[in-house]
Amino acid sequence: MKPQKQHWRKKSYQKATLETKLLVVDQILNGQLSTNFASKKYDVPRTTITYWLRKYSTLVQQNTGMSKNDEIKKLKEKIEELEFVKDFQQDIIADMELITGVDMSKKSLPKSLAKEIERKKKNRLKENGSISALESLNKPSTKDSKPNKKKK
Numbered sequence: 124m125k126p127q128k129q130h131w132r133k134k135s136y137q138k139a140t141l142e143t144k145l146l147v148v149d150q151i152l153n154g155q156l157s158t159n160f161a162s163k164k165y166d167v168p169r170t171t172i173t174y175w176l177r178k179y180s181t182l183v184q185q186n187t188g189m190s191k192n193d194e195i196k197k198l199k200e201k202i203e204e205l206e207f208v209k210d211f212q213q214d215i216i217a218d219m220e221l222i223t224g225v226d227m228s229k230k231s232l233p234k235s236l237a238k239e240i241e242r243k244k245k246n247r248l249k250e251n252g253s254i255s256a257l258e259s260l261n262k263p264s265t266k267d268s269k270p271n272k273k274k275k
Contacts, residue, residue: 217243
């Protein structure tokens, strides 16, 4: 008589909610739980938890293992840096438009940015004195504006 083969069944797990997944990922990334302990505590396979870690944690958290508060602080610093760069670039565009007299921003930038640059230009004009001083730079000289007389 042949011994009967045991048919192994996969253990069935209940489907985890998104909140549970995010909670497990957050606890592991913050160092509150290990993957093994989380697997036992929430009755979820370790491979599934590893998959959740890859899927639900941000790239920065994966690479550095930083907490959410640290990540928020870094992102706020990055926002400040980018706002500074944006303001600097807008100042340069405003200065160039004042010097050349060509409205580059209206043609090539979104309306909100073009309005900001226009405000910067007006502020520059107030700071630097009268508008007429800059208009004289932008207007062609009187020699160029006179029509050429044709000789017959």
